[in-house]
Amino acid sequence: MPAELLGKDREELRTFCKGLGEPAFRGAQLYHAVYAERKFDFARMTNLPAALRERLATEARISLPEIRRRFKSQDGSARYLLDLPPDEERRTRNLLGEHPAAQRTSIEAVFMPSEGRQTICISTQAGCAVDCHFCLTAQLGLIRNLTPGEILAQVLLPLEEHKSDLAPQTNVVLMGQGEPLLNFDAVMTAVRILLDPDGVALSPKHVTLSTSGIVPGIERLAKEPVRPKLAISLNASQDEQRDALMPINRKYPLAMLLEAGRKYPLRPWEWLTFEYVLLGGVNDSPEDARRVVRLLAHLKAKVNLIPWNPGELPYDEPSADRVEEFRRILAEKGVPVFVRYSRGRDVMAACGQLALVEIQG
Numbered sequence: 001m002p003a004e005l006l007g008k009d010r011e012e013l014r015t016f017c018k019g020l021g022e023p024a025f026r027g028a029q030l031y032h033a034v035y036a037e038r039k040f041d042f043a044r045m046t047n048l049p050a051a052l053r054e055r056l057a058t059e060a061r062i063s064l065p066e067i068r069r070r071f072k073s074q075d076g077s078a079r080y081l082l083d084l085p086p087d088e089e090r091r092t093r094n095l096l097g098e099h100p101a102a103q104r105t106s107i108e109a110v111f112m113p114s115e116g117r118q119t120i121c122i123s124t125q126a127g128c129a130v131d132c133h134f135c136l137t138a139q140l141g142l143i144r145n146l147t148p149g150e151i152l153a154q155v156l157l158p159l160e161e162h163k164s165d166l167a168p169q170t171n172v173v174l175m176g177q178g179e180p181l182l183n184f185d186a187v188m189t190a191v192r193i194l195l196d197p198d199g200v201a202l203s204p205k206h207v208t209l210s211t212s213g214i215v216p217g218i219e220r221l222a223k224e225p226v227r228p229k230l231a232i233s234l235n236a237s238q239d240e241q242r243d244a245l246m247p248i249n250r251k252y253p254l255a256m257l258l259e260a261g262r263k264y265p266l267r268p269w270e271w272l273t274f275e276y277v278l279l280g281g282v283n284d285s286p287e288d289a290r291r292v293v294r295l296l297a298h299l300k301a302k303v304n305l306i307p308w309n310p311g312e313l314p315y316d317e318p319s320a321d322r323v324e325e326f327r328r329i330l331a332e333k334g335v336p337v338f339v340r341y342s343r344g345r346d347v348m349a350a351c352g353q354l355a356l357v358e359i360q361g
């Protein structure tokens, strides 16, 4: 059975090459070819000897997801609906007669070009178990954790597709389907390759992991020598309200979450980001804004206000006046605050809308 190479780090590729009887440095060359040069076909890896390329073609593989659909938004962003390659167990079951459609797992990634940069929003799990009530992904439930290769492919594929018109800066946000800190090891393997100067070579300033507030995961992330920026999805100003919107709050209530934020070792250039989805008439009052100011009083934190994106859920968009009032209260109290209108709403690509919806277009 050919070995899957996508998602392997440099050390694993060195070990793999040694296992083939090749010098270990070939592993580092393979690593560079896949992640820095985005060469997914061994025949194109001209930094490797021809004999090794031929051997790799039979003894290894680089399995990318299949792009089932691309939904292009009027604002220039694109939602990718990706079918993941079947894993080994499923391949074997399929040989035993399982229908191919029954083994297909799909995920979504969103590519958002803008002036001077592109931002790619990626999934870390297929579906999600966290059950935030304002989020359509929650309705899928957890299908499964993604592997490091499946996480990385969501960055590599769109970058390769847009290679002729890429802007100089690439941002990656781990904010698609899934709770990244509940798939910690695979996420961190992928993140280390994204941030490695010999790998995908993104800056830690441009990669953001967003969590619903998994406190043990935040504490674990704090100890990682290489890590992305951290964003915490707050969405409420008191426990009762957060319990109702995000059941995870019963396990990790606000005091515990904010304490984890207070202890989080920020790098000199870094701020904690709190995301706050504004739901009309639910959590968007001036009192909520004042409570948020008090909650964040002792943190080096900024706030992204995200007006809720409509989906088939029993919430309303906040009015423009409420959004502005909320923003003004935070800003006047010295909290850095930004209103983030999501991109790709017309193609179900915006925050909280990723639910594998297939639309015309």
Ligand code: SF4
Residues within 6 Å of the ligand: 128, 129, 130, 131, 132, 135, 136, 137, 138, 176, 177, 178, 179, 211, 212, 352
């Ligand atoms: S907001 Fe994030 S953590 Fe919450 S259900 Fe949606 S995907 Fe999961």
